[in-house]
Amino acid sequence: MVERDTGVAVWRQIGESLAEDIRARRYPPGSQLPTEMALATQYAVNRHTVRRAIGELAQHGLIRIERGRGTFVESGALRYAIGKRTRFTETLRQQGMQGQTTVIASAVITDATISRHLGLSRQAKLLFVRMCRQAEKHPVSVSDNYFDARRFPEFVEALQETASVSAAFALHGIDDYIRIWSRITARLPEADIARLLEQPKVRPILQVEALNGDMAGAPLQYAIGRFAGDGVELMVNNEDV
Amino acid sequence: MVERDTGVAVWRQIGESLAEDIRARRYPPGSQLPTEMALATQYAVNRHTVRRAIGELAQHGLIRIERGRGTFVESGALRYAIGKRTRFTETLRQQGMQGQTTVIASAVITDATISRHLGLSRQAKLLFVRMCRQAEKHPVSVSDNYFDARRFPEFVEALQETASVSAAFALHGIDDYIRIWSRITARLPEADIARLLEQPKVRPILQVEALNGDMAGAPLQYAIGRFAGDGVELMVNNEDV
């Protein structure tokens, strides 16, 4: 079950294996995992090695450990943290998932309202990019993003190459950015959004309007993200902001 | 139109009047307010008095002032800020609304999951309180709240008297509290919730699970709030947390 001397720690392999089982619903949400002893026997390792693995999973919110009772699989929803450092790829990786970002459409437009959010003049040229985020091949969000077209001339190309907003920013000299604010509403999706999210039109979505800015707080990116409502939980944590 | 020498500043009266007009959709979302001069004439005051009034409204997000163009009504949704200091009554007051809190039901129960959130033993007695929050006579949210029944024996009575969670806490020696985390999902409402929110069952709601705690971060209150999805915007501001 585990491969020794591969450079990958045994506890990490076990953690990956369990995360995969949870994602595949072999351990469905709410169900109980085998006991530490049972897993230790199953993987042919010491109980402590299993403990290290499930400890990590608990840290990332995949499971919940209850002393004297057992370990249980948490809600299957993707937990999306909204804080100063909101990163899609990062969020997924912490939950043992692999993410994909694809550019669906892009254009240069003008829009007074969005320009205002970005602190630009009403006639400023805006770069519009519609992206689809996928986790484990399933669509998680469809987002419309707007940038200062003059400031980020190569953004779309960078985004398509790196499949990462952070990386595309980095190529334009922005090493770090923060979420300035997010505005969240629940609604029923438009037809095209429902299709892209592969969900029925009567299932609600979470719509998140957001403004990202540089470390000084100057706006960089205005975005409207739409998440499958029952597949995603937005987590606002006021402790470690 | 305005009453002088009432102890309420004229600009505040005008602000209230305009806010009332906006709430009543006499100025619908997106529409343009009369010019400052027109409003000054209408209220028979100086233009600066009007400016003071609409300045406040803009501050609270009800309207948006664009230099050289005019003032415009923002989205009609109730903007509910989620941050360390999340207070229902406070939120409403800032938007020029009057809030009401009514207790629908209360009971003493036990629940393992909720006890865990509150850091209590699995068998701990929990005080359950279902509240309905109203703004301007319209229901805004239905929330199920859970407290340590031993620690807050008189909570329901205090809540019914003061109609304020903050005040009820204060009567139990908790002068201040903070929002520790919030978890947000979109979904369709249960039948009873839809009825209480006076909305159709096919209109989505925002469900906010939240944990409030004392200043040291120790849990005090676990709550599940349900908001009319298109009537409420949850605002997460990372600047002033």
Place this chain on the structure above:
DNA sequence: TCCTATTTGTACGTATGTATA
């Protein structure tokens, strides 16, 4: 209410490989 089996939490100890100074 008490007892017991189950299960997780903690604390020792030992050994080995790997990175660093």
Place this chain on the structure above:
DNA sequence: ATATACATACGTACAAATAGG
């Protein structure tokens, strides 16, 4: 090349919480 520090893995024992009789 050597010494030191750290991460990993295994072993054992007992404490603490839970569930069921």
